[in-house]
Amino acid sequence: MNRIDQRFSELKEQGRRALIPYITAGDPAPQHTVGFMHALVEAGADIIELGVPFSDPMADGPVIQKACERALKHGVRLTHLFEMVREFRQTDTTTPVVLMGYLNPVERIGLATFADQAASAGVDGVLTVDLPPEEADEFGPVLKERGLASIFLVAPTTSHARAATICAHGEGYLYYVSLKGVTGSAALNADDVAAHLAPLRELTDLPLCVGFGIRDGATAAEVAKVADGVIVGSALVNRIAENAEQPEVIAGELKAVLIEMREALDAMSAG
Amino acid sequence: MSKFSDLTRLPDARGHFGAYGGRFVSETLSFALDELEKTYMSLRDDPAFQAEFDYDLSHYVGRPSPLYHAERWSKQLGGARIWLKREDLNHTGAHKVNNTIGQALLAKKSGKPRVIAETGAGQHGVATATVAARLGLKCEVYMGAEDVERQKLNVYRMRLLGANVIPVESGTRTLKDAMNEALRDWVTNVDDTFYIIGTVAGPHPYPMLVRDFNAVAGREARRQSFEEFGKLPDALIACVGGGSNAMGLFYPFVEDDEVVMYGVEAGGDGVETGRHAAPLASNAPRGVLHGNRTYLMSDEGGQVSDTHSISAGLDYPGVGPEHALWKDVGRVNYVAANDHEVLEAFRELTHVEGIMPALESAHALAYAKVLAPTMRPDQNIVVNLSGRGDKDIMTVARLDGLEF
Numbered sequence: 001m002n003r004i005d006q007r008f009s010e011l012k013e014q015g016r017r018a019l020i021p022y023i024t025a026g027d028p029a030p031q032h033t034v035g036f037m038h039a040l041v042e043a044g045a046d047i048i049e050l051g052v053p054f055s056d057p058m059a060d061g062p063v064i065q066k067a068c069e070r071a072l073k074h075g076v077r078l079t080h081l082f083e084m085v086r087e088f089r090q091t092d093t094t095t096p097v098v099l100m101g102y103l104n105p106v107e108r109i110g111l112a113t114f115a116d117q118a119a120s121a122g123v124d125g126v127l128t129v130d131l132p133p134e135e136a137d138e139f140g141p142v143l144k145e146r147g148l149a150s151i152f153l154v155a156p157t158t159s160h161a162r163a164a165t166i167c168a169h170g171e172g173y174l175y176y177v178s179l180k181g182v183t184g185s186a187a188l189n190a191d192d193v194a195a196h197l198a199p200l201r202e203l204t205d206l207p208l209c210v211g212f213g214i215r216d217g218a219t220a221a222e223v224a225k226v227a228d229g230v231i232v233g234s235a236l237v238n239r240i241a242e243n244a245e246q247p248e249v250i251a252g253e254l255k256a257v258l259i260e261m262r263e264a265l266d267a268m269s270a271g
Numbered sequence: 272m273s274k275f276s277d278l279t280r281l282p283d284a285r286g287h288f289g290a291y292g293g294r295f296v297s298e299t300l301s302f303a304l305d306e307l308e309k310t311y312m313s314l315r316d317d318p319a320f321q322a323e324f325d326y327d328l329s330h331y332v333g334r335p336s337p338l339y340h341a342e343r344w345s346k347q348l349g350g351a352r353i354w355l356k357r358e359d360l361n362h363t364g365a366h367k368v369n370n371t372i373g374q375a376l377l378a379k380k381s382g383k384p385r386v387i388a389e390t391g392a393g394q395h396g397v398a399t400a401t402v403a404a405r406l407g408l409k410c411e412v413y414m415g416a417e418d419v420e421r422q423k424l425n426v427y428r429m430r431l432l433g434a435n436v437i438p439v440e441s442g443t444r445t446l447k448d449a450m451n452e453a454l455r456d457w458v459t460n461v462d463d464t465f466y467i468i469g470t471v472a473g474p475h476p477y478p479m480l481v482r483d484f485n486a487v488a489g490r491e492a493r494r495q496s497f498e499e500f501g502k503l504p505d506a507l508i509a510c511v512g513g514g515s516n517a518m519g520l521f522y523p524f525v526e527d528d529e530v531v532m533y534g535v536e537a538g539g540d541g542v543e544t545g546r547h548a549a550p551l552a553s554n555a556p557r558g559v560l561h562g563n564r565t566y567l568m569s570d571e572g573g574q575v576s577d578t579h580s581i582s583a584g585l586d587y588p589g590v591g592p593e594h595a596l597w598k599d600v601g602r603v604n605y606v607a608a609n610d611h612e613v614l615e616a617f618r619e620l621t622h623v624e625g626i627m628p629a630l631e632s633a634h635a636l637a638y639a640k641v642l643a644p645t646m647r648p649d650q651n652i653v654v655n656l657s658g659r660g661d662k663d664i665m666t667v668a669r670l671d672g673l674e675f
Contacts, residue, residue, distance in 0.1 A: 055442060055574040056560060058454045059297040065441055077572035103295060103559045105573030130295045130559065134285060157302035157461060166298075180299055181459040 003096040018229030024051035024067035026076030028244040039251035044262030052101025061184035082121040089122035098125040125149035167204035184234030188213030217264030273526035286475020291592035338495035351646035365658030367398040373484030375402035378465035391446035392584030393425025395469030400434035415445040470513025471591030474562025485519025509655035510634035512585035516657035537580035538607030548578035551605035582630035608637035629658035
């Protein structure tokens with residue numbers, strides 16, 4: 001069983017919600033990333049989304065754009081990400097790792113080469129922001145053959161018919177984008193999220209995880225009332241940005257953000 | 272029977288031009304693109320919509336634009352007769368307005384009160400601000416901070432027209448970054464905003480509809496060729512950044528196999544130096560950016576490359592997907608003109624014909640200088656003079672050591 005499916009089945013048994021942090025690989029410099037990943041797990045991460053830096057991150061707000069720029073300044077490439085995941089796997093064989101990014105870097109090294117290297121490094125899933133299922137005819141099977149989950153986005157603007165198509169292609173979990181906007185946007189409306197997740201439940205048994213606009217324990221707990229997991233990115237990447245000049249404190253900062261969310265989620269699950 | 276007839280049946284239902292095009296966007300925009308496609312397909316063959324479009328083109332834009340015989344310049348070069356398709360004489364001074372008129376009509380039909388656009392040289396931004404002013408739509412234009420600096424005059428023009436010009440500081444601070452930012456705006460304000468893309472790139476259906484709205488130039492040029500010299504032209508030349516003016520001129524000739532076409536990209540310091548904006552002429556790898564697959568200048572890690580061109584309007588690492596296919600099937604020859612060749616052509620046309628071309632259009636003229644002398648005097652070349660050069664006076668003056 002894929003580590004992602006394994007993790008969600010454990011969480012379900014425990015009646016807990018998944019906490020899924022996102023960081024951009026190589027931010028603020030490549031030598032820190034693996035340490036951050038371990039710190040996130042120590043703070044209660046269930047799955048890690050590792051961002052692939054891209055020169056033109058069209059779906060991202062300024063926080064993650066700047067993270068990409070910091071990483072790219074160090075020349076971080078997919079080959080470095082594979083090395084990072086391989087190193088992470090030396091001591092953590094259970095936490096799922098999902099690569100999240102844009103299609104062009106993947107196409108440039110070739111879909112099959114990418115999938116081979118990702119699988120052998122210990123990656124579990126791939127979320128390609130600018131690859132909707134209609135364009136994934138080729139990539140989907142390539143990932144599946146190597147046991148890598150294709151994770152897709154669903155948005156507030158997604159029609160029911162499209163959602164059905166996405167659910168049919170999706171694996172691992174569905175990433176529900178909580179709002180119309182880019183990553184790091186401010187306002188999230190929990191009632192609106194709830195209203196959109198309900199019809200998705202009828203379409204799929206995939207875990208529904210919610211990202212965009214989750215900033216702290218309170219927003220995480222609010223969303224987790226209706227979701228199987230919460231995804232937090234910009235709130236973490238902000239801490240990296242604020243401390244880019246003193247990277248030794250970043251792991252502690254990331255843990256502080258995540259622990260608050262973990263506690264809020266677990267308090268809710270217990271209640 | 273043309274061997275290129277298949278090319279007139281594209282894109283396919285999913286917006287593909289062979290291996291290119293498509294709809295590579297984050298999920299939030301899929302719905303808006305579906306809606307736009309539905310709206311456009313329902314109006315495309317609607318005589319009332321076409322009549323409205325045609326009326327605006329003739330009464331507001333001033334179409335048809337003349338096909339002008341550049342007699343003195345042709346003689347000076349020796350060889351083929353050169354005809355200029357005078358898109359510079361359109362209202363707002365470039366071909367860009369053909370498309371913004373069309374898309375503004377779509378915005379109106381869609382009931383969206385706000386339009387956004389990206390712009391490089393500022394011509395598309397001006398054309399968008401113009402139609403927005405006329406229709407009373409709120410207008411915001413994203414422009415790379417470097418281009419804001421290069422094209423101050425157009426920035427001020429847009430502001431006078433009531434548009435809000437937003438300088439984009441991210442990435443390389445040029446056209447591609449302006450397009451990223453416009454897409455981010457659209458994803459955030461998709462309910463009330465219509466995105467007027469200025470070139471034949473972007474996610475489906477944009478490459479198709481921008482082509483269709485620009486094709487009026489080619490239809491006129493084809494008819495005018497018969498009127499002026501009684502036959503089809505032997506060659507067409509147009510500059511290519513994203514490729515909208517070239518697409519507009521070329522498309523109605525696509526099945527005329529005997530008409531040879533040249534798309535001229537921005538050679539910058541020279542294709543061999545790597546400092547250029549010529550993805551087709553330099554045989555860049557295939558890639559995906561801004562919603563479509565195409566030839567895309569990127570490094571071996573897939574990061575999009577910096578581009579270099581004297582003209583802000585061509586300073587783009589990708590190119591419209593239909594051009595990518597036309598390169599592969601050999602319908603169009605894609606070449607490049609370097610900055611210094613472009614400046615020479617700019618000065619020459621100004622001196623010899625009293626017509627000051629946009630630096631973008633001067634790329635096409637630079638290639639005409641190469642091609643015309645290799646042809647006979649009874650042969651005809653149509654060059655798309657896609658825009659006028661007023662906006663570039665500052666750039667040229669600076670190269671002459673003058674500051675205003």
